[in-house]
Amino acid sequence: MIWNDIENVIKSNQRFVISSHMSADGDSIGSQLSFYWLLKSLGKDVIIFDKDPVPLKFRFLANSDQFTTIKPDSADVLVVLDCSNPARMGWENPEKLASTVIDIDHHRDNSHFGHHNVVETSAAATGEIIYQFFTKTGVSFPPFVAEALYAAILSDTGGFRFSNTNSRVLRVCADLADKGADCSKIYEQIYSTFPQRTLLLQSRIWSSLKFFADGKICIMELPLKVLDEVGAVYSDSEGMVDHTITADSVEVGMMLKYSDEETHFSLRSKGRIDVGKIAQKVPGGGGHYSAAGCTIKEPRDQALTQILAIITQELE
Ligand SMILES: [Mn+2]
Secondary structure, eight states, rough: OOOHHHHHOOOOOOOOEOOOSOOOOOHEEEEEEEHEEEHHHTEEEEEEOSSSSGGGTTTSSTTTGEEOSSOOSOOOEEEEOOSGGGGGGGGGGGGGGGGEEEEEOOTOOOOOOSSSEOOTTSSSHHHHHHHHHHHHHTTTOOHHHHHHHHHHHHHHHTTSSSTTTTHHHHHHHHHHHHOOOOHHHHHHHSSSOHHHHHHHHHHHTTTOEEEGGGGTTEEOOOOOOOOHHTTTTTTGGTTTGGGGGGGGTSSSSEEEEEOOEEEEEEEESSSSSSSHHHHHHHHOOESSSSEEOOOOOEEEEHHHHHHHHHHHHHOO
């Protein structure tokens, strides 16, 4: 049993580093916090190290001040959560940090890079897998850990709106509510509390809206220099891409974020097109069926032409 292996690794080691993918989301933050609690409760030395700082909206979660962006020197075990491959962590040589690597994830393009891999692609969130781990190994956890796991699942189901929302996920969340997760507080913190600068940035992104391919493709854009103009940060644009697939004619939505040198695409599907497959056609790209991302090392015009050609092929 893989969980027994992981329990043994935890038992026989002392110094742990927990990490996840860059540009952390609710699932990566919530998963890392719940695992942090588990290891701390067992008396371990634990550092949570991510390339990027915790987005403001997740800082209400207990222990979110324990994250660091300063790379630790070494550890016995590196626990990588919600991250499909080491490159997505965004820092150099993660495999050299520790002699043992644990990989717990639900991305279908996970490369099984760990010594111990728990990759459950049917899970709605990595937080759901960790919940199952706690449940199956008889770990009872406090309300603030229930909140971290609930925030993880809420985020990765888009607030219970995406197609990965099902009765199993809702039962897990009902149990987390029983265990003390404050559902309305968590929703409000994640989805309806913004600094002014975020709304100012969003208004700029909305005004960039365009359609292609007879309305089947919708795009929004963020030239990165706009961040400085409105005093916003990268994560203030999170979630905007989801608006692109609300147009009735749309099959594929995307958000472009670009500098003079490169263009990042966040892709969304309304259901018929596999955007993970589209993203994989670009080196380094990948993701889920309905949400994926890739970066083309070209300026905006050239990169957009390339991705539109790939998408148009898929639409036919
Ligand atoms: Mn996830």
